Amino acid sequence: MIVELGHFTLLLALLVAGLQMVLPLVGAQRGWTAWMAVGGPAAIAQCLLLTFSFCALTYAFVTSDFSVRLVALNSHTLKPMLYKVTGVWGNHEGSMLLWCLIIALFGALVALFGGNLPDKLKARVLAVQASIGVAFLSFLIFTSNPFLRLVSPPMNGQDLNPLLQDPGLAFHPPFLYVGYVGLSMSFSFAVAALIEGRVDAAWGRWVRPWTLLAWLNLTIGIALGSWWAYYELGWGGFWFWDPVENASFMPWLISAALLHSAIVVEKREALKSWTILLAILAFGFSLIGAFIVRSGVLTSVHAFANDPERGVYLLAITGVFMGGALTLYAVRAAEMQAKGVFSTVSRESALVMNNVLLAVSTFVVFIGTIWPLVAEMAFDRKVSVGPPFFDAAFTPFMVLLALILPIGSILPWKRAKLGKSLRPLWLALLAAFAIFALIWTVQTGRTLLAPIGALLGSWLVVGAVADIWVRTGRGGVADKIGRAWRLPRADWGRVVAHMGFGVTIFGIAALLAWEIEDVRTANIGDSFEVGEYQVTLLDVREVQGPNYLSTMAEIQLTKGGTTAILTPESRFYPVAGMPTTEAAIDNGVFRDLYAVIGDEQADGSWAVRTFIKPFANWIWAGAIIMSLGGLLSLTDRRFRVAPGAAKARATVAAE
Amino acid sequence: MIRALILWLALASAAFAVEPDEILDDPVLEERARELSKGIRCLVCRNESIDESNAELARDLRILVRERLVEGDSDDEVIDFLVSRYGEYVLLTPRATGANLVLWLAAPVLFLGGLAIALGYVRSLKETPSPETLSESEKARLAELIDD
Numbered sequence: 039m040i041v042e043l044g045h046f047t048l049l050l051a052l053l054v055a056g057l058q059m060v061l062p063l064v065g066a067q068r069g070w071t072a073w074m075a076v077g078g079p080a081a082i083a084q085c086l087l088l089t090f091s092f093c094a095l096t097y098a099f100v101t102s103d104f105s106v107r108l109v110a111l112n113s114h115t116l117k118p119m120l121y122k123v124t125g126v127w128g129n130h131e132g133s134m135l136l137w138c139l140i141i142a143l144f145g146a147l148v149a150l151f152g153g154n155l156p157d158k159l160k161a162r163v164l165a166v167q168a169s170i171g172v173a174f175l176s177f178l179i180f181t182s183n184p185f186l187r188l189v190s191p192p193m194n195g196q197d198l199n200p201l202l203q204d205p206g207l208a209f210h211p212p213f214l215y216v217g218y219v220g221l222s223m224s225f226s227f228a229v230a231a232l233i234e235g236r237v238d239a240a241w242g243r244w245v246r247p248w249t250l251l252a253w254l255n256l257t258i259g260i261a262l263g264s265w266w267a268y269y270e271l272g273w274g275g276f277w278f279w280d281p282v283e284n285a286s287f288m289p290w291l292i293s294a295a296l297l298h299s300a301i302v303v304e305k306r307e308a309l310k311s312w313t314i315l316l317a318i319l320a321f322g323f324s325l326i327g328a329f330i331v332r333s334g335v336l337t338s339v340h341a342f343a344n345d346p347e348r349g350v351y352l353l354a355i356t357g358v359f360m361g362g363a364l365t366l367y368a369v370r371a372a373e374m375q376a377k378g379v380f381s382t383v384s385r386e387s388a389l390v391m392n393n394v395l396l397a398v399s400t401f402v403v404f405i406g407t408i409w410p411l412v413a414e415m416a417f418d419r420k421v422s423v424g425p426p427f428f429d430a431a432f433t434p435f436m437v438l439l440a441l442i443l444p445i446g447s448i449l450p451w452k453r454a455k456l457g458k459s460l461r462p463l464w465l466a467l468l469a470a471f472a473i474f475a476l477i478w479t480v481q482t483g484r485t486l487l488a489p490i491g492a493l494l495g496s497w498l499v500v501g502a503v504a505d506i507w508v509r510t511g512r513g514g515v516a517d518k519i520g521r522a523w524r525l526p527r528a529d530w531g532r533v534v535a536h537m538g539f540g541v542t543i544f545g546i547a548a549l550l551a552w553e554i555e556d557v558r559t560a561n562i563g564d565s566f567e568v569g570e571y572q573v574t575l576l577d578v579r580e581v582q583g584p585n586y587l588s589t590m591a592e593i594q595l596t597k598g599g600t601t602a603i604l605t606p607e608s609r610f611y612p613v614a615g616m617p618t619t620e621a622a623i624d625n626g627v628f629r630d631l632y633a634v635i636g637d638e639q640a641d642g643s644w645a646v647r648t649f650i651k652p653f654a655n656w657i658w659a660g661a662i663i664m665s666l667g668g669l670l671s672l673t674d675r676r677f678r679v680a681p682g683a684a685k686a687r688a689t690v691a692a693e
Numbered sequence: 694m695i696r697a698l699i700l701w702l703a704l705a706s707a708a709f710a711v712e713p714d715e716i717l718d719d720p721v722l723e724e725r726a727r728e729l730s731k732g733i734r735c736l737v738c739r740n741e742s743i744d745e746s747n748a749e750l751a752r753d754l755r756i757l758v759r760e761r762l763v764e765g766d767s768d769d770e771v772i773d774f775l776v777s778r779y780g781e782y783v784l785l786t787p788r789a790t791g792a793n794l795v796l797w798l799a800a801p802v803l804f805l806g807g808l809a810i811a812l813g814y815v816r817s818l819k820e821t822p823s824p825e826t827l828s829e830s831e832k833a834r835l836a837e838l839i840d841d
Contacts, residue, residue, distance in 0.1 A: 273710055273745060280740045308818075379818050387815050394807040402800045409787070409796045417792040422734045424742065424785025431800040559713040636712070645713050 041106055044094020045185035048135075051087040051142065052175040054080050058145070058168035062161035066233075074157055077164035078149035084171065085146035088139040095135060095184055096126050105191035108132060108184045114195040114613065116585055117203065124208035125197075130332060130348075131184035133211060137328075138178055140219040141171045144248070148223070155244060162230035163223075170222050173355045181348050200586065200611040200618050206266030213259030214286055218324040220252025221293055225321035228314045229363050232370045237310040242303030245317065247677045249300060253293045254668030260286050261661035272619035272634050274649055276549075276657060279428040284407045285327030288400050292320045295396035298389050306378030306386055306451060311371040312393070318363045323400065325356040330407070381453040388446025392439065399435035406431065440494040440543055443536060444501025448508055462508050466500035481552075491547020498540025502533045528674040535667025542660025548653035559643040569650045571631070572596045576603075578635065578644055586611045588620075591635035591644065595624070604633040630654040710745050712752065717759055726759050729768055732785050733758070733775060742785055 058080035065073025095108070099122050104110040112129045113122055127133040145167040152160050178184070201207065227245040231237045263283070268276045277283065296316040302309045333349030380386040406423045413419040444466060449459050474493040481488060509529055510518040556568040565574040576592040588607045595602045604622035611618065624631040629652045636645030711730075717723040730744035735751040743751040743758075754775075761771045775783050789797040 275745065278740065376818070380815070382815050390811045390815060394804070394811050398800070398803045398807050401803055405796060405799045409793075413787075413792060413796075419792060420780060420782045421787045421793065422740075422782055422785050423787055423796065424732070424734060424740060426732050426786040427796075430786075431797075434800075435804070557711055557713050557716060639714070 040094050041098050041103065041185055041187075044091045044097075045183075047087040047094070048091040048175070048179065048185065051084050051091065051138075052172065052179060054084045054087060055142070055168045055171040055175055058084060059165050059172055061165075063165035066158045066161040066165070071157070074161035077161045077168075081142070081145035081149040081164050081168070084168070085139075085142040088135075088142045092126075092135055092139050095132060096123060099123065099126050102195065104193075104195055105187050106184075107186045107188050110188060110192050110195050112195065112197045114197060116613065121203045121208060127211050127215075128208070131178070131182045133215070134174070134178045134182055135184050136212065137215050137219060138171065138174050140215050141167065141174060141222055144219060144223045145171065159230055159234060159241075162233055163226045166226035166229045167222065170226070170359070173359070177348075177351050177355065181351055197614070200609070200614055200616055201270070204266065204270065206262050206270070210259050210262035210266060213255045213262060215259075217252045217254075217256030217259055217286075217293075218289060218327060220248060220255060221289055221317075221321045221324045223248035224252065224293075224296060224317040225359075225363070228317035229366065231314060232363075232366045235370055235373050237303065237314060237374050239304050239307050242300050242305075242307075242313070243676065245313075246297065246300045246304060247672055249293055249296050249317075249320075250668050250672045253290065253297055254665040254672070256286065256290045256293065257661055257665040257668065260290060261658045261665075264661075265658050268654070269621055269623055270619075272621050273647070274553075274621070274630075274632050274651055274654070276654075279406075279425045281330055281407050284403050285330045288323040288403055288407075289320060289327060291396050291400040291403070292316060292323055295393045295400070296320050298392050298396075302378075302386055302389050306380065308376040308378040308380065308386060309390070309393075310374040310376060311367075314371065314374065315367060316393070316397070318360070318367060322356070322360045322363075323404070325352070325359060326404075329353055329356055378452075380451070383449070383454045383456050385446060385449040385451050385454070388442060388449055391442055392446060395435050395439045395442075399432055402431050402435070403428065436543070437490075437494065440498055440539070443539070444497060444504065447501070447505050447532065447536065462504045463501060466497060466504045469500045470494075470497035485551050487547050488551035491544050491551070495540040495544025495547070498543065499537050502537045502540070505536070506530075506533050526674055526676070528671045528676070531667045531669070531671025531674065533667070534670055535664045538660045538663030538665075538667055540660070541656050541663055545653050545656030545658075545660055549651055549657065552652040554650040556646075556648045558646060559639050559641075560646045561643045564643075568595075568648045570597050571648075571650065573646075573648055575644065575646055578638075581607070583609065585613065589635065591633075591646070593622070593633045593635075593646070593648070595631050595633075595648075602631055604631060606633045606635040608635055608637075625655060627655065628652065710747055710751075711755065715752070715755055715759065717763065722759070722762050725768060726755070726762055729758055729762075729771060730755055732772075734783050734785050736779060736783060 058077055061073045061080075062075075062077035065071070065076070095106075097103075098106045098109050099113055100119070102109065102113060102115050102122070104113075108129060108131050112132070113125050117125065125132075127136045145164055148155075148160065148163055148167070152163075155163070224245050227241070227248070231241055260283075263286070264276045267278070268274055296313065299309050299313040299316055303313050329349070329352040333352060378386070406428055409423050410421055413421045444463060445460065448463060470493050473496045474489045477492050478486075478489040506522055506525070506529070507518070509525055510521040513521075554569040556566070556573075558566065560566065560575045562575055562577060565572060567573070572595070574594045574596075576594050578589065578591045581588040581590045586609045588609045590605055590607045593604045593606065595604065602624040604624055606622035607620040609618045609620055610616075619634060621632055621634045623633075629650055632649040632651055634647040636647065638644055711727070717726060727744060731742050733743045733754060735741045735743045735746035735748055735754070737748055737750050738746045741751075743754045758771055758775075761774060766774070772784070781788065787793045787796060
């Protein structure tokens with residue numbers, strides 16, 4: 039019964055979204071306030087209906103109602119409760135329902151907290167957001183309905199996939215979806231502004247928090263996915279340039295560009311039409327990502343043929359929204375006159391450079407991702423584009439970005455004197471080069487990768503400190519600390535996020551350059567050296583887990599007086615018939631010790647793989663610091679208060 | 694996304710990649726083999742190199758690469774051999790020939806193009822006459838007034 043109700047509210051939500059799409063838009067064109075006022079309540083109603091629908095599906099999963107086809111295919115009574123719940127979005131249909139719910143949730147948030155928006159803009163934003171909702175709800179209902187029943191329900195579910203029963207993987211999709219879908223909000227604002235034909239500083243201020251929210255969730259989602267790959271795949275890789283990964287990385291890159299250009303709109307009323315274009319493209323890359331992941335077109339050309347309906351539908355959604363928005367853009371962009379003028383050396387110019395680098399690197403990733411498809415269809419060449427290409431084509435942009443970042447963030451707006459503005463950075467540069475030289479001499483004869491990574495990382499971190507130092511003005515240290523405390527949170531957000539970027543760059547470079555790997559066969563009791571560690575295989579035994587059989591090794595690593603015991607496992611899950619590798623990791627600030635146990639050899643010894651991974655955790659720590667920066671910026675006072683003031687400014691700007 | 698990952702992992706299964714018995718005694722040759730393996734695609738996997746993959750075919754290819762190296766092939770000869778046998782698809786780094794030039798040139802061309810547009814835009818802003826400066830006719834008129 040509850041499932042049927044959930045199905046019913048899903049259909050109702052589509053109806054409500056349809057109304058929310060049409061009425062406020064027509065109202066805003068004609069100036070009918072009553073019609074415009076429909077948008078808010080409709081957005082909240084749509085969100086409530088979908089929330090109920092989502093809860094109904096969760097209920098079916100929790101109670102293991104195998105008469106629901108989706109539950110029968112994707113759950114099992116033996117699954118722990120946590121993974122029964124996360125299993126709701128661990129499949130195409132359920133995750134699409136979550137996706138629709140988040141679209142509606144963002145709409146409802148605008149309805150609830152958008153009190154400072156002019157009525158017309160708000161009506162149009164809600165209408166555009168609802169049109170996205172209509173597209174995805176109809177996709178869900180007509181091609182991937184999660185509530186379909188089975189005529190003869192099975193005794194138990196089919197899926198007890200051990201790989202899904204993992205916190206890293208269970209929680210990474212919701213973060214990513216909030217990110218992907220959050221960009222629909224920036225898109226709605228962009229299209230609404232185009233319909234209105236007006237973009238001003240206030241618009242920049244409204245669109246920024248939504249982009250920030252999307253970006254910081256994407257950051258967390260990507261970091262979780264990468265961290266999961268690191269500990270689960272059994273050899274500690276953290277990024278593979280896989281199409282599925284690129285699908286989430288492209289929106290991240292372009293929304294980072296959007297974040298920065300929206301600042302220029304807000305502070306200086308320049309780069310307006312470019313920012314609108316970025317907002318459209320950012321959501322476009324989200325749609326392309328959804329298409330890539332769900333149609334399977336890039337995984338293999340044949341997967342597309344297996345499910346042409348979904349792929350074509352998603353491609354159509356992408357085409358309609360991008361085609362429509364870009365046409366509107368072509369017609370209206372010329373009306374966006376820039377007000378703020380700036381010179382070649384200024385913070386605006388630095389942000390333009392940031393945008394060039396981020397946007398171009400997004401397109402490079404995009405071209406690399408779709409090239410195998412293009413080459414096969416257009417040139418009849420079957421090629422692979424793998425990590426070596428992306429490393430070579432993408433990395434230079436990040437290096438350049440890291441080089442200009444501290445300079446850009448310290449330059450004043452409008453017009454700058456390079457020599458004078460850069461004075462506080464000399465110390466940062468000196469520190470960065472000192473660290474570079476130190477590492478270079480200590481690690482004689484190895485690649486330059488690590489020293490360069492350290493140079494960039496410390497340049498970013500010390501540069502961020504210099505940024506705060508300058509921001510606090512003149513005076514004694516005590517004065518400065520007092521003023522630093524009172525700086526806007528947005529300033530702190532910027533500084534923290536930029537530091538996080540530096541930490542991640544250093545982590546990646548250090549791990550790639552200094553990783554030590556050892557593969558060998560060892561008998562129980564054997565001892566060998568890996569790097570500076572004495573490694574001993576103490577024991578290998580069979581262990582019976584709750585729903586799996588495990589071969590568990592006990593490996594001791596000693597360095598100086600400290601000892602770490604690692605217990606890597608290779609498990610077999612009988613229900614799923616699937617073996618998994620459970621690497622054992624001893625996490626540390628300066629290094630991870632990483633051990634994997636392989637098969638028993640013919641002579642009774644065991645295959646053992648040991649890694650020393652220096653600074654591995656810095657990669658994800660940096661990502662978390664970046665998202666914290668985003669969060670700090672999001673709580674800035676100017677986003678929270680003074681709706682009245684913003685409204686007044688908007689009406690002035692409108693004249 | 695999850696389904697795609699599962700597919701990937703199902704193919705990779707319990708990943709162990711390079712097995713101890715494959716490793717060559719000569720550390721220099723082994724190092725070359727590892728480097729080469731990182732650029733060779735495991736043909737039955739999802740976007741994985743033979744160095745990372747646990748698939749049977751990846752193991753065969755790893756052993757093949759090592760056999761060729763032991764026989765004295767150069768790195769290029771090993772790669773040419775693999776391409777002649779499995780096609781260009783086996784390379785994770787696509788060759789910069791023919792249509793693939795588009796792929797390789799995309800990054801520099803887009804960057805230079807973007808840079809040119811950005812510079813043009815910033816310059817154009819600077820050239821807009823600001824209201825403080827007077828046009829030639831205004832200057833002439835001012836001079837006239839002052840002279841009077």
